[in-house]
Amino acid sequence: MSLALFLSEVVPVRPKLYRFAYRLLGNEEDAMDVVQDALMKVWQQQERMTELQNLEAWCMRIVRNLALDRLKSKKYRRSEELERAGDVPAMQQQNPYAAAEQQDVMKRVHSIIASLPEKYRTIIQLRDIDGYSYLEIADILAIEMADVKINLHRARKSVREQLQKVQVYGVQ
Amino acid sequence: MEFNKIRELLDRYWEGESSLEDEAQLRSFFSTNRQDLPADLKEAQPLFGYFAAEAAIELPELPEMEAPVVQMPPPRPWEHWMKYAAIFLMAVGVGYAARSFQSRQERILFADANHDTYNDPQKAFAATQKALQLLAKNLNKGTSQVQKLSYFNEATEKLKAE
Numbered sequence: 001m002s003l004a005l006f007l008s009e010v011v012p013v014r015p016k017l018y019r020f021a022y023r024l025l026g027n028e029e030d031a032m033d034v035v036q037d038a039l040m041k042v043w044q045q046q047e048r049m050t051e052l053q054n055l056e057a058w059c060m061r062i063v064r065n066l067a068l069d070r071l072k073s074k075k076y077r078r079s080e081e082l083e084r085a086g087d088v089p090a091m092q093q094q095n096p097y098a099a100a101e102q103q104d105v106m107k108r109v110h111s112i113i114a115s116l117p118e119k120y121r122t123i124i125q126l127r128d129i130d131g132y133s134y135l136e137i138a139d140i141l142a143i144e145m146a147d148v149k150i151n152l153h154r155a156r157k158s159v160r161e162q163l164q165k166v167q168v169y170g171v172q
Numbered sequence: 173m174e175f176n177k178i179r180e181l182l183d184r185y186w187e188g189e190s191s192l193e194d195e196a197q198l199r200s201f202f203s204t205n206r207q208d209l210p211a212d213l214k215e216a217q218p219l220f221g222y223f224a225a226e227a228a229i230e231l232p233e234l235p236e237m238e239a240p241v242v243q244m245p246p247p248r249p250w251e252h253w254m255k256y257a258a259i260f261l262m263a264v265g266v267g268y269a270a271r272s273f274q275s276r277q278e279r280i281l282f283a284d285a286n287h288d289t290y291n292d293p294q295k296a297f298a299a300t301q302k303a304l305q306l307l308a309k310n311l312n313k314g315t316s317q318v319q320k321l322s323y324f325n326e327a328t329e330k331l332k333a334e
Contacts, residue, residue, distance in 0.1 A: 014234055015231075015234060018231060018234055019231060022231055028231065028232060031231075032234065032235075035234070102221075105218045105221070105222075106218070106221065106222055106225060108218070109218050109219055109221075109222035110222065113222070125226075127195075128195065128223045129223050129226045129227050130227070131192060131195075131196075133192060149188045149189070150188070152188040153186075153187055153188030153189075154188075156185065156186050156188060157186065159219065160186055160215070160216075163215055163216075163218065163219060164215055167214075167215055
C-alpha cells in the first residue's frame with residue numbers, strides 16, 4: 001500500500017524537490033544529496049503517508065528542513081554571484097550588446113532576490129517561479145495562509161523598492 | 173487599454189493579493205519583448221523576465237532511483253516467542269501469587285474462628301467477668317467526673333439566678 005503510494009506520489013515529485021533544494025543550496029550535488037536524504041526520511045515515516053493530505057508539500061517541507069540544516073551545519077555559503085552568473089540564461093539574443101545588458105539586469109534581479117531573508121526568498125521562489133498556491137506554500141512552510149500572504153507582500157515590497165533604487169540610481 | 177489592466181494586476185501583485193491566473197497573465201504580458209512600456213510598468217519587467225528565466229533553468233537529470241525501497245519481510249508470529257513466553261510466565265506468576273495469598277487468608281480466618289483462649293468454662297467466665305468489671309470501673313470513674321461537672325453547672329446557674 002505505502003510502497004504503491006510512494007512510487008505514485010513521491011517519486012514523481014523528485015524533480016520538483018531537486019529544483020527546490022537547488023534553489024536553497026545553490027549547488028547541484030548537495031541538492032541531489034538532500035533529495036536522496038529527504039526520500040529516505042519520507043520512506044522511514046511511511047506510516048504517515050496515508051494520513052497526509054498533501055504529500056508533495058510534506059516532501060517539500062522535509063527538503064527545506066534538510067537543506068536549511070545543511071546550510072547551518074556547514075556554514076555553507078551560497079555560491080558567489082560571479083559563479084552563478086553563468087547559470088542565468090540569456091533571454092533574447094538580438095545582439096551582443098543587448099544580450100550583455102539583459103544578463104546584467106538578470107544578475108541584478110538575482111542578487112536582489114538572493115539578498116532577501118531566507119523565508120521571503122523561499123516564498124517568492126515558490127510562488128513566482130514554481131507557481132504554488134498560497135495553501136500549498138502554507139503547507140510547505142508550515143505556517144498560516146494569512147502569514148504567507150503577509151510575507152509575500154513584504155518580500156515583493158522589498159524587491160520592488162530595490163528594483164526602483166536600481167532603476168533610478170543604477171545602484172544596489 | 174491593455175496597460176491599465178496590467179497596472180491593476182500589478183497592484184494586486186505587489187499587495188500579495190493576486191491569484192495564480194493574474195500572475196500567469198502578468199508573466200505572459202512581460203514575456204513578449206516590449207520596448208515601449210510606460211515607466212511604471214517597466215519597473216516590473218526585469219522581475220518577470222527573471223522569473224521566466226529561472227523557471228526555464230535546466231537542471232541536470234536526476235539519476236534513476238536505485239530502488240531504495242526494500243520490501244519488508246512478512247511478519248512471522250514465532251519471531252517474538254520470548255515476548256509471549258514472558259507474558260505467559262508473568263500471568264502464571266501473578267495467578268499463583270493471588271491463589272496462595274487467598275488460601276493463606278482463608279486459613280488464618282479459619283484458625284481464628286476456631287481458636288479458643290480457655291479450655292475450662294469456669295476460667296473463661298471468670299476472665300470475662302474480670303474484663304467487664306474493669307470496664308465498669310472505668311466507666312464509673314468517668315460518670316463521677318461528669319457528676320462533679322454538673323455540680324458546677326448547678327452552682328453557676330444559681331449564682332446567675334441571684
